[in-house]
Amino acid sequence: MIVPILIFGFGLSQHEAQGTTLAMLVPPVGLLAAWTYYKQGSVNFQIAALLCAGFFLGGLLGAKLATGLSNVLLEKVFGVAMLAIALKMIFAR
Numbered sequence: 001m002i003v004p005i006l007i008f009g010f011g012l013s014q015h016e017a018q019g020t021t022l023a024m025l026v027p028p029v030g031l032l033a034a035w036t037y038y039k040q041g042s043v044n045f046q047i048a049a050l051l052c053a054g055f056f057l058g059g060l061l062g063a064k065l066a067t068g069l070s071n072v073l074l075e076k077v078f079g080v081a082m083l084a085i086a087l088k089m090i091f092a093r
Helices: 002-010 014-039 045-067 071-091
Strands: none
Touching (some): 002 014, 014 071
């Protein structure tokens, strides 16, 4: 929801909307939620480290790929992905 709102409501390009959303997500999603789970003893640091490495490299590669695409193509890829997710949600059992 955030990316389309930034594009249509604030006039950002697809690249700007995706970059802004990624920058916005890092502090509020990760820090306090992880700390809360950690205090309850519900964090596996070994698995978290492996996932972190995968996300770190995947994010870097995905960002390099996305920033290399034209804004029009990136909008189409994003739109197809959202449509596929919507159809799965509508028709899932």
